[in-house]
Amino acid sequence: MAEFPGLEVSAAVAARLPDWDDIVAYLRNRPGDTVPDVLRAADRSGVPAIQPRCGVGGHAEMLALLRELALSAPSVLSVTIDSYTRLRQFDVAARVLAEEPARLNGYPLVAHGWQRGRELADAVPVPLEVRHGSPDGRDLFATALAAGITSFEGGGIGYNLPYCKDVPLDVSLRSWQQVDAACGALADAGVLVDRELFGTLTAVLVPPSISLAVTLLEAVAAAREGVRCISISYPQGGEIHQDVAALRAVRTLAARYLDPRVEVFPVLHQFMGAFPADPAWASGLILHGALTARLGGASKVVNKTEQEARGLPDADANGKGIRLTAVGASSMFDFVELDADRVAEELHWIEEEVAELVEPVLAEEDLLAAIGAAFRTGRLDVPFSASVHARNQVIPRRDPGGAIRYADHSALPFSGATRRRHAALLAGSAPAPRPGPGEITAVIRDISYFADRTPARTP
Amino acid sequence: MAEFPGLEVSAAVAARLPDWDDIVAYLRNRPGDTVPDVLRAADRSGVPAIQPRCGVGGHAEMLALLRELALSAPSVLSVTIDSYTRLRQFDVAARVLAEEPARLNGYPLVAHGWQRGRELADAVPVPLEVRHGSPDGRDLFATALAAGITSFEGGGIGYNLPYCKDVPLDVSLRSWQQVDAACGALADAGVLVDRELFGTLTAVLVPPSISLAVTLLEAVAAAREGVRCISISYPQGGEIHQDVAALRAVRTLAARYLDPRVEVFPVLHQFMGAFPADPAWASGLILHGALTARLGGASKVVNKTEQEARGLPDADANGKGIRLTAVGASSMFDFVELDADRVAEELHWIEEEVAELVEPVLAEEDLLAAIGAAFRTGRLDVPFSASVHARNQVIPRRDPGGAIRYADHSALPFSGATRRRHAALLAGSAPAPRPGPGEITAVIRDISYFADRTPARTP
């Protein structure tokens, strides 16, 4: 049975894995670019790396999918994990896999085992990342490492609140602390793991300062455990000045709050809310996201597809999404200039708001405990939380220009200036309706900001 | 046999048409928006009208095509005519139509006859335009009018030099003079015909001032015959500051040189040169064209499709092209700002160059004769002329930013300032190679500016 430094892996999973030293030796000698290599190259070139989400249940199907997507020249490929594995229901994942793999919404890596994972990693000329959504991803992490995969998404807040109902933050934060500690040990052993933090959160109307505050706290926690390479993702909200400012804020905030030995890479997730079903609007939005990524200086962009609103995309649609993203981030759109003053103003306020959110938490002795407490008291919160461990009382709205603002900041510890600004920006919107059907209609309208534009130019 | 005021129609065609008075009465009473109505509405809204090219040989197939495209909500639909009809080979068109209509590259309206034309016009809720490329379009024009179609493309230069080998300009200009005179008579009778002038010319590396000079001369000639509604098309060259300036120049030049009673509408033809075969690059270029149209204040944009490089598009690809154009011209891309100084500088020089080209010609007594003479002596010219009646000595090149400049202006009567500017702008390019394989490679590189970007991100 394998022993992992600082990382508690369940006995059943550990029993199937190679020894830690063998894993480290294997990782050290893997040929080819790693995700950090790819991200550094992207930063040098000014053109973001591109990565699709992709995961299907069957192993042969997964190999075929990766190989087909590789033809569209992504920079990184994903192993997107199914929901059962995310929730540690490895047995259900294994059962559905045996019955009918196509019914799984991702690749059950633990059920398939690390040897098959290596086959995936060897099948394509680009590095892989495991993307999941596990409040407790330790077993999956150990399996991914054994498979030779050194880019691993997740964090104690971002992979808890959107992804499960009732896992206390303390539990998820401590389990991710172990993952980060293992990454620290690997860094010492010369293996650099890219840890991506899921700033997308619940994906729908997430105010930038909430996304950035959460990933910043996770990043500080990870850095303290020795993590040396952090990708910080931010979900495109759709108002480009705000989104570009948020992406730039990833770098300015990292410079302000993080150990300078940590490399930080901003990542844009193309629009993560309700996607337009119409292929033309979907294509437009994909291109819009690619532009946003490049203008915001993202190191990487995770692409969407024309089929997003319908279901898991087929390989064809996903390849198209990758290629359209490449076009949108290419010199073809070099001419696009943004109103620099507007971006600067958004950036200023985002930095300000994030400071107001994170500084009280960072001031505490025990960071992880402080995070849990802040969510309990509402000094941190996310809208549409899936989990009962966030208050779910913040109400976001779009302002008349489409930017996401706080209609109700609830108990977030914002300054008077911040509050007044949001109130003023929303003053131009339809007045916040009373609770009741009218309010729901207003929220649905904001959620459907892009989804509603379908079909284009109905005759 | 029908008699048309001022318009000589061949006996065979005239014999099949209704009387002039019946045609006028029919046109006067046609319900629904006309093309001028659509263009005025577009100008009011700031969002360009959208029109696909479309024409297939068979009548039933053409009806089906128009109906299917109407579902994508174009503003205007086209009846694109086949090459035989364009060249007045009505008998060959009729023969291929009888044998296998799918082998025709457009709709042979003369062979089908005006009654079927009316069926087309009645089949869809938007007005139609006849797009062709006939150095002598009189028979086709008479048939189109009888069919109830009052938007008709073409002019004595733009439908000659790119479209045939050896029709003297004098001949084509005189035949289009008759078309314009008939439009003047119709205007007096209360029927406004939209006459679109084909500034696209040979479509490949056309310098803006050549396109604009040609359409301006045609417009002045048309206005003198009484035409009251002129659409002036310009082919997207691909450098957006130059293209936006050229579209804006359509309005400023019209104000300077045209009878103020004439309504003028700028039209953008999405990139008309060698198109990328890769669907992602093609989509990007379509979106790029839509942005250009809106930023340039075009009243209308004629869309391309993902299949442009392969062959006549199917209805599905064409519908997608329409919808993607609508997305690109929508508020989704409102945020795009251009460098205003750069646009202003291009506009200044385009106006200047056009003045240098057209003013000597406009100063002559007999405008049509002066045009013919100018092309004979090279004071007017087009690159890649299909016709022997232009000198074909102007050599265009792309500057390092992609804008189209004169590497050799040959006998064009440009001022020293204009010449020095082009020389300076191209100084940054690879030096103009000597005639020989190197020179051809350079020209092919410029022609393939977009086509080469295929496939996107080859792995």
Place this chain on the structure above:
Amino acid sequence: MTPLPTDQPRTVILGVAASDAHAVANQLICRLLRAHGFHVVNLGVCTPLHEFADALDAEPAAEAILIGSVNGHAYADLRDLPELRRQGRLDRPVVLGGNLSVGAHKRSADLDRLTALGVDHIVTGLSELLPLLDTLHAARQPAPQHG
């Protein structure tokens, strides 16, 4: 079960299927029904079927069980429905909505097998939900002993 006095709020049980963490539609539907006067027992995301059964035991007045599933796992997440029904549990109309199978190309077989499991109503758009609940309510009145 005894018939409710007509001025009592109507009760429904709402939740998201066992493996599914998508919360947005769930919260909107909850607010919508409450705005229309319903008493909603919202079990939230990632709710195994037996927790729906437990909730019904605790709230026997509930008129319907509303289950959302958008992550594509509806079938696997609901596969215990026949077993629970055999045990006499979950004996209320089960209304299912969302994105009910994996992939962008849907087949009618995807829905058929959910119906075969015992799902009573499959709803596509939110706008259908209130009319359906009213129909179910009306159908219930003449036979108040149904539950």
Place this chain on the structure above:
Amino acid sequence: MTPLPTDQPRTVILGVAASDAHAVANQLICRLLRAHGFHVVNLGVCTPLHEFADALDAEPAAEAILIGSVNGHAYADLRDLPELRRQGRLDRPVVLGGNLSVGAHKRSADLDRLTALGVDHIVTGLSELLPLLDTLHAARQPAPQHG
């Protein structure tokens, strides 16, 4: 025909099919061949087949007839080829290039029927042209009386 002295430029006849006005490829190919030392008789766009035959009569030294067609009308524009050949005209390799049928979805039958008309070589890319001309030239040497 008498064999040419080897230092004479090689001659080809070039043009675009009868209904086709696309000039760009034609002009590039003309310049390219001239840059490689060919004597090119360029008939330009919209050239009916009998004009190619007339040009060959006038330039019997020509080694090949190069016809471009991109507007989709290759078949109809070349349909007199068998008739002209029957008359003993156009007895040189006919090389065809461009976009040879209407529509974005090409089938091999489109090319087959062009071959059936008597087209000797169908060329896809420009880069194939010079090697093909060299092959044709070499094949010609041993049988100088071919024309």
